[in-house]
Amino acid sequence: DAEITQSPRHKITETGRQVTLACHQTWNHNNMFWYRQDLGHGLRLIHYSYGVQDTNKGEVSDGYSVSRSNTEDLPLTLESAASSQTSVYFCASSDDSLKNIQYFGAGTRLSVL
Amino acid sequence: AQKVTQAQTEISVVEKEDVTLDCVYETRDTTYYLFWYKQPPSGELVFLIRRNSFDEQNEISGRYSWNFQKSTSSFNFTITASQVVDSAVYFCALSENTNAGKSTFGDGTTLTVKP
Numbered sequence: 001d002a003e004i005t006q007s008p009r010h011k012i013t014e015t016g017r018q019v020t021l022a023c024h025q026t027w028n029h030n031n032m033f034w035y036r037q038d039l040g041h042g043l044r045l046i047h048y049s050y051g052v053q054d055t056n057k058g059e060v061s062d063g064y065s066v067s068r069s070n071t072e073d074l075p076l077t078l079e080s081a082a083s084s085q086t087s088v089y090f091c092a093s094s095d096d097s098l099k100n101i102q103y104f105g106a107g108t109r110l111s112v113l
Numbered sequence: 114a115q116k117v118t119q120a121q122t123e124i125s126v127v128e129k130e131d132v133t134l135d136c137v138y139e140t141r142d143t144t145y146y147l148f149w150y151k152q153p154p155s156g157e158l159v160f161l162i163r164r165n166s167f168d169e170q171n172e173i174s175g176r177y178s179w180n181f182q183k184s185t186s187s188f189n190f191t192i193t194a195s196q197v198v199d200s201a202v203y204f205c206a207l208s209e210n211t212n213a214g215k216s217t218f219g220d221g222t223t224l225t226v227k228p
């Protein structure tokens with residue numbers, strides 16, 4: 001069965017360190033997204049990609065970057081982790097033909113100390 | 114700009130009660146999609162339903178039903194005879210047809226169903 005996996009599931013890091021969260025999907029979807037979920041804020045879009053070599057900023061992109069070198073993967077990098085980036089991060093993918101339904105990974109809980 | 118408002122932050126009901134989760138949206142597009150997703154305590158997000166802007170028919174799936182009204186820009190979700198397993202955070206989302214799945218989510222409603 002096709003799926004979308006995130007790793008690690010839990011991560012503790014220190015302020016100032018670079019952190020990369022992995023997202024891998026086997027749906028062969030063109031579209032991939034990264035969200036963060038914080039209490040009282042729902043899901044906020046960080047970055048998204050509509051295909052290989054395409055990346056776009058979402059509403060809360062400062063301090064984050066992504067790259068899309070293949071269809072399956074969209075890693076999210078925190079260049080210099082800050083305590084404000086402590087959150088739960090979700091990756092999602094969608095296929096145009098499915099009319100925008102997004103399929104989510106299980107999430108990564110990141111703590112920046 | 115797109116916006117989704119879920120005014121109810123938390124709802125608590127007793128098992129077997131009916132409960133309605135409200136969702137109000139704003140968009141300038143004439144073609145758009147509305148969604149509901151469920152996030153149970155285990156944390157994953159699960160798609161429940163999608164509606165496009167041209168289809169205002171209400172939908173029923175078992176104990177779940179959805180009421181879409183363009184006139185009031187609302188897409189409400191009702192659970193009939195609630196069960197403890199319905200306890201979750203429910204998100205309403207909106208996406209424009211031209212943006213290939215890029216969605217704006219509401220802040221979510223936490224539903225607690227007590228036995």
